[in-house]
Amino acid sequence: MFLQNKLRIFASVLIGIVFMINIQAGIDFYFNPEKYTAAYELSGIPGEISVAGVGLLFIMWNVPYAFALWNPIKNKVSLIQAIIMQVIGVIGETALLYRFSVQDFPYLASSIKRFIFFDGAGLILLLLAGYLIYRYKKEQRGVDSHAV
Numbered sequence: 001m002f003l004q005n006k007l008r009i010f011a012s013v014l015i016g017i018v019f020m021i022n023i024q025a026g027i028d029f030y031f032n033p034e035k036y037t038a039a040y041e042l043s044g045i046p047g048e049i050s051v052a053g054v055g056l057l058f059i060m061w062n063v064p065y066a067f068a069l070w071n072p073i074k075n076k077v078s079l080i081q082a083i084i085m086q087v088i089g090v091i092g093e094t095a096l097l098y099r100f101s102v103q104d105f106p107y108l109a110s111s112i113k114r115f116i117f118f119d120g121a122g123l124i125l126l127l128l129a130g131y132l133i134y135r136y137k138k139e140q141r142g143v144d145s146h147a148v
Contacts, residue, residue, distance in 0.1 A: 004143075007136040011072045011129040015079065018086075018122040019065040022058055025118075029055025039111040061085060072133050083130055086123040090116060 029036060033051035037043055042050055064085065067078035093116045102109040 004136050004139050007132045007139070008073055011079075011132040011136070012069055014125040014129040014132075015065060015069045015072060015082070018082075018125050019062055019069050021118065021122065022062050022065065026055045026058030026062070029058060031055075036111075039107050041105065041108055068129075072129060073136060076133060076137075079126070079130055079133060083123070083126045086119055086126055089119040090123055093119060 030052050033048040033055065036051045037047035040047070040051065042048075064078040064081040067075040068082050072079050093112055097109060097112045097116070100108070
């Protein structure tokens with residue numbers, strides 16, 4: 001039982017790291033869009049509103065992460081959704097990087113590479129959390145079968 005609780009807690013910590021980084025990025029994009037407009041070759045009010053809108057999307061996209069963080073065992077589906085969202089992010093961002101010349105747009109390329117790195121790291125943490133929950137469930141089934 002002790003190992004099971006440690007697995008659950010560690011899974012929550014891993015999910016929490018990804019959640020906090022994602023939410024922090026969303027909040028920063030939303031409230032400080034002027035810091036990011038140049039990296040996306042945007043300017044003025046339209047550029048700031050575009051970046052702020054992306055920040056709002058970051059926050060919205062993290063709803064499943066919050067449920068997975070709250071209870072990754074009970075809300076296993078939310079953890080699976082978060083993992084799928086991270087996979088889509090890494091694949092989609094990588095595909096975006098190949099849609100333009102990196103040499104012609106080095107700042108844009110750098111920004112996208114940063115997202116690929118952070119989303120890739122987040123994916124690894126979420127996959128590890130998913131594995132820990134899988135182990136927890138497997139251990140739980142073993143305990144239940146011995147109780148009979």
